[in-house]
Amino acid sequence: MVPQNLTSNVYLVHLILSKCGLHTLLLSPLPNVKYFDLSFNQLQIINMDVFVNLVSLEILTLTHNPLTVLQNGDSQLKQWSLLRVDFSYTNLRDFGSEPLSHFPVVRSLNLSHTKLRAIGPSGFRHVPMLTDVDLSDSPVQTFPENVFSGLTRLQRVVTDNYKLCCPDVLPDDFKERNCQAPRNELSSCQDLLRSEGYRVFLWLIYVCAVTGNIVCLAFRFRLQKHASKSAFNTFVSSLCIADFLMGVISPSLALLTSRFKVATPATS
Amino acid sequence: LIWLHSATCKVAGFLSLVSSEVSALIILLITLDRFLVLRFPFSSARFGNRTAMAACVVVWAGGFLLATVPLLPVTSHWQFYSQTGICIPLSVTRQEFEGRAYATGVLIIFNFVLFLLIAAGQAFIYWSVQQNAMTAGASTRKTQDTTIARRLITVAVTDFLCWFPIGMCGLLALAGVPIPGETSVAMAIFVLPLNSALNPFLYTFNIIMERRTKRKEKRMLKELEASIKQTDSGHTLSITSA
Secondary structure, three states, X not given: OOHHHHOOOOOOOEEEOOOOOOOOOOOOOOOOOOEEEOOOOOOOEEEHHHHOOOOOOOEEEXXXXXXXXXXXXXXXXXXXXXXXXXXXXXXXXXXXXXXXXXXXXXXXXXXXXXXXXXXXXXXXXOOOOOOEEEEOOOOOOEOOOOOOOOOOOOOEEEEOOHHHHOOOOOOOOOOHHHEEOEOOOOOOOOOXXXXXXXXXXXXXXXXXXXXXXXXXXXXXXXXXXXXXXOHHHHHHHHHHHHHHHHHHHHHHHHHXXXXXXXXOOOOO | OOHHHOHHHHHHHHHHHHHHHHHHXXXXXXXXXXXXXXXXXXXXXXXXXXXXXXXXXXXXXXXXXXXXHHHOHHHXXXXXHHOOOOOOOOOOOOOXXXXXXXXXXXXXXXXXXXXXXXXHHHHHHHHHHHHHHHHOOHHHHXXXXXXXXXXXXXXXXXXXXXXXXXXXXXXXXXXXXXXXHHHHHHHHHHHHXXXXXXXXXXXXXXXXXXXXXXXXXXXXXXXXXXXXXXXXXXXXXOOOXX
């Protein structure tokens, strides 16, 4: 089935085309559709202009599509009703708000569970009414420093990158606890130098624990060959092995911890 | 959170618990060994090579047993290795979780008892060394005394610094005092490895250094003796060597 065939259904309000195996989208004007579900299809490239003609559209769901590219054409029309867009579980690698520039009233954007690594230089500038952004389980690494600037209505941000929750990045009157991100114990938003020094110090301890115990163990073994085998020697060798193990485990624990520790709400 | 229950986290937490418990138990054994040597210098009640090996095996087995209990099929519903958001099992949060009693028992009470035993042992060793030194020659007493005291105090203090905050936080958490989540993380990634990094210095490197200085002192003494013999061969001079 091709969505083009829906021309006659002018009074359609709910349109669910989930799991239809759609590869391309060609839409005829459907002036009354408010809810449009395109989840679980095979859409890879979407030109957002196709939705401009759905003048009543409020909720658009594109979840679970192998979507990699979002485009916008040169349509001059604006669509003044779209509130929610769901891009979750897609293959988007980068995101810029240009493709949404024809939808100036978008409030909620779901970009969770994508492969999103970078937010483009335009940030969320083209969707100034944004209140809610979900970037959870998306590996966002790079984003412009002013990514949220101008979003005066922003109320909630969910992300895995704690840097997106730094006060410098968020709008001025944004309450910090509405930004949910894993807190990274080895780094912080400010005072980068201090945290760098702290990190170096930690690695020094780890290296010390590993090499110190190896050297200690070697020394003990040599001692055991030459001198008499004493109980003290056996004990200290054993202690060296245990401490060496700790030295090897600790960095991985630190990495696990710093990568995954989830911020607990400030209520406790 | 899926990762918390993941195998990586469990393995890391398991190994870290094994290592920290074995480390504490071995320090206790070392203290016991020295205690026996000092308290019963002529008795046969001490660790030979065989018994030392056996004790180590027992300690390692005990460490593995302690860490394995939360992973048994019966206790698999416990959130032992995943309660604080870090994989390391530290009982410093107030929130209830399955297996909390076990965590408290092992991580606070057991470790606290270990610490008390070690501290008592070290105190006794220090005391007996002082007693022995009283009867020995007065000139050598002071140097010997200070080196041994320094060594033991460093052992006791570092052990105290590493275990006290953990036990204290645990007790406070049990009493209902809120502990910030950062503390537990700091302990996991800072305090425990610090102890591991310091132990070789406390038990091996200091001995190497002492030997080196002793050797140097001996050599200097010999040179001095030789030079004195050469310069005034007429007089008789006696030098007492330490």
